[in-house]
Amino acid sequence: MNILKAKLDVKLPHFRLQADINLPSHGVTAIFGPSGSGKTTLLRCLAGLERSPTGCVQLEDEVWQDEQQKIFTPPHQRSIGYVFQDPRLFPHLSVESNLRYGLNRTPKTKRYISWNQVIDLLDLGPLLHRRTHHLSGGEQRRVAIGRAVLASPRLLLMDEPLVGLDMQRKHEIIPLIQQLRDTLHIPIVYVTHAINEVLQLASTLLLMEEGKTVAAGTLSEIFSRLDLDQYLNQDTIGAVIETQIEAHEPEFSLTRIGFNGKHLFIPQQRFPVGHALRVHVLSRDVSIIIGPPPRQTSILNVFEATVVEIGSMSPDCHSVDIKLDVGCPLLARITRKSMASLRLTPGQKVYANIKAVALSHDLLGML
Amino acid sequence: MLSYDDLQALWLTLQLATVTVCVLLIVGTPIAWWLAHSRSKLQTIVEAVVALPLVLPPTVLGFYLLIAMSPQGIIGSPWLQFTDATLSFSFTALVIASTLYSLPFVVQPLQTSFEAVGSMPLETASMLRASPVDAFISVASPLALRGYITATVLGFAHTLGEFGVVLMVGGSIPGKTKVLSISIYDHVETLEYAQAHTLSGGLLLFSFITLLIVYTINRRLPIRVA
Numbered sequence: 001m002n003i004l005k006a007k008l009d010v011k012l013p014h015f016r017l018q019a020d021i022n023l024p025s026h027g028v029t030a031i032f033g034p035s036g037s038g039k040t041t042l043l044r045c046l047a048g049l050e051r052s053p054t055g056c057v058q059l060e061d062e063v064w065q066d067e068q069q070k071i072f073t074p075p076h077q078r079s080i081g082y083v084f085q086d087p088r089l090f091p092h093l094s095v096e097s098n099l100r101y102g103l104n105r106t107p108k109t110k111r112y113i114s115w116n117q118v119i120d121l122l123d124l125g126p127l128l129h130r131r132t133h134h135l136s137g138g139e140q141r142r143v144a145i146g147r148a149v150l151a152s153p154r155l156l157l158m159d160e161p162l163v164g165l166d167m168q169r170k171h172e173i174i175p176l177i178q179q180l181r182d183t184l185h186i187p188i189v190y191v192t193h194a195i196n197e198v199l200q201l202a203s204t205l206l207l208m209e210e211g212k213t214v215a216a217g218t219l220s221e222i223f224s225r226l227d228l229d230q231y232l233n234q235d236t237i238g239a240v241i242e243t244q245i246e247a248h249e250p251e252f253s254l255t256r257i258g259f260n261g262k263h264l265f266i267p268q269q270r271f272p273v274g275h276a277l278r279v280h281v282l283s284r285d286v287s288i289i290i291g292p293p294p295r296q297t298s299i300l301n302v303f304e305a306t307v308v309e310i311g312s313m314s315p316d317c318h319s320v321d322i323k324l325d326v327g328c329p330l331l332a333r334i335t336r337k338s339m340a341s342l343r344l345t346p347g348q349k350v351y352a353n354i355k356a357v358a359l360s361h362d363l364l365g366m367l
Numbered sequence: 368m369l370s371y372d373d374l375q376a377l378w379l380t381l382q383l384a385t386v387t388v389c390v391l392l393i394v395g396t397p398i399a400w401w402l403a404h405s406r407s408k409l410q411t412i413v414e415a416v417v418a419l420p421l422v423l424p425p426t427v428l429g430f431y432l433l434i435a436m437s438p439q440g441i442i443g444s445p446w447l448q449f450t451d452a453t454l455s456f457s458f459t460a461l462v463i464a465s466t467l468y469s470l471p472f473v474v475q476p477l478q479t480s481f482e483a484v485g486s487m488p489l490e491t492a493s494m495l496r497a498s499p500v501d502a503f504i505s506v507a508s509p510l511a512l513r514g515y516i517t518a519t520v521l522g523f524a525h526t527l528g529e530f531g532v533v534l535m536v537g538g539s540i541p542g543k544t545k546v547l548s549i550s551i552y553d554h555v556e557t558l559e560y561a562q563a564h565t566l567s568g569g570l571l572l573f574s575f576i577t578l579l580i581v582y583t584i585n586r587r588l589p590i591r592v593a
Contacts, residue, residue, distance in 0.1 A: 047494060049490055049493070049494075074493070074498075074499075075490075075493040075494060076492075076493040076494075076495075076496050076497055076498050076499075076502075077496075079496075080494060081494065082490075082491075082494035084487075084491065088487060088488070088491045090488065090491070090492075090506055090510075091510070092506075092509045092510055092512075101492070101495050101497075101505075102494075102495030102496055105495060105496035105497055105501070106496055147495065148494070148495070151495050151496055
């Protein structure tokens with residue numbers, strides 16, 4: 001099993017990080033949490049830039065830190081790539097020399113990523129002979145990512161690499177990171193506090209708050225848990241479903257996607273049939289019907305469902321989240337008033353309605 | 368225009384300043400680096416010791432060095448054992464004295480520029496497989512280039528002009544320890560104002576041109592350390 005394991009306890013002036021993680025070392029793992037929750041410190045400990053007085057860090061069979069055995073591999077020997085929040089390009093070197101800095105220091109036997117691959121993928125060719133301070137913000141990020149990747153890291157740590165960029169630049173760079181993941185197969189640990197970056201990039205999610213790791217698991221697992229809604233923005237609560245495009249209906253501008261033998265209509269997508277698509281179904285866009293669904297309704301997406309769990313109800317909140325099973329978990333948000341009249345109980349058979357228009361394009365992650 | 372004696376003094380002075388600056392850069396770099404990056408409590412004490420020659424009368428420094436470098440002194444006696452030569456009143460004694468005397472003029476600009484570079488570029492380099500020494504050579508020192516230029520020039524110029532310390536530990540032996548500033552003093556004492564003018568004017572012009580070149584380079588340097 002490919003794993004990244006760490007047990008850390010670091011005291012900082014205003015802050016204590018206590019983390020115990022056990023993550024898959026492939027694909028993208030997102031570390032998500034509010035500012036000041038210890039995400040960056042965790043990343044720095046993994047890299048060896050910060051040293052936890054007790055604890056251990058291990059990637060697969062390589063132990064980087066084990067304080068009981070007095071093992072501590074210095075950062076430069078860990079084969080880690082690190083993309084910092086600010087690009088941190090070397091100002092005294094040209095773009096090309098920046099890109100070659102790590103590459104030149106990587107033994108030939110350890111190189112699994114080629115110069116051409118990275119230059120083409122990140123479209124760095126036109127920038128090579130420029131000076132770093134003549135680059136735009138987005139270009140600097142691309143060079144910083146390219147420089148880290150060219151050192152053929154076993155693990156790439158990215159600390160909010162898109163922070164400070166405008167929406168358009170973000171939309172340009174996210175697909176590039178997806179390509180690093182899918183074409184170059186670099187395992188990535190990605191720190192962010194933007195949930196849409198998580199949805200578009202990550203397969204695993206680690207939630208952090210106040211220096212502690214709260215939960216970890218696949219995106220579908222974490223997003224279908226009712227006990228974690230306090231850590232997520234209320235507007236982003238809802239199940240994440242991995243689907244596939246089954247057919248396009250251009251006459252209605254719709255696309256049919258399937259998961260576990262079920263179908264869902266969403267606004268037409270530009271991807272071909274068979275393309276994997278991750279959808280985020282917000283709980284506020286799912287409603288519940290008891291009894292047979294009406295024959296005539298404008299709602300396209302109706303599913304038989306079983307009530308699994310009822311979220312906690314607080315007297316000062318008008319709504320409650322319900323976890324349903326439609327072949328995969330689905331969250332629905334109803335008012336407490338509806339809850340009182342429907343008297344839902346776990347195990348009960350109901351129907352779930354998803355408004356087709358509720359699946360806004362912004363929340364569709366590409367896989 | 369210049370007498371043989373004066374030429375000899377000029378040549379000796381240039382030799383002394385060059386050797387001293389080289390020694391200072393080698394000795395000063397680790398001290399400045401440590402001062403810029405250490406969080407040790409010793410730091411303040413070391414900083415004060417390094418800055419001491421700025422305020423200490425040169426004759427005081429020269430006096431203690433003279434005692435230390437005498438054949439019975441703590442530096443002079445082991446020196447005598449190992450090299451079979453006395454240290455005081457030699458060129459080596461001048462280099463040692465000048466190094467101590469000009470230390471703050473090299474350490475302080477280096478420290479300032481190392482602090483300006485900070486630890487971020489080094490961290491970045493370490494994440495690109497560079498060892499600490501490699502990162503220092505390939506990233507930190509080029510980024511601190513202005514500091515090195517300033518340190519070299521100040522160290523050189525300050526050594527050119529030293530008088531008190533050199534007189535104390537070197538005496539005034541022509542061709543061996545008689546440097547320019549002492550020649551100027553001798554000329555003035557014997558009322559040879561013309562020679563004193565030539566040497567003084569030369570030093571003045573040299574100092575000014577050096578500083579002008581340095582500031583020009585410094586301003587045009589494409590490296591931004593911020």
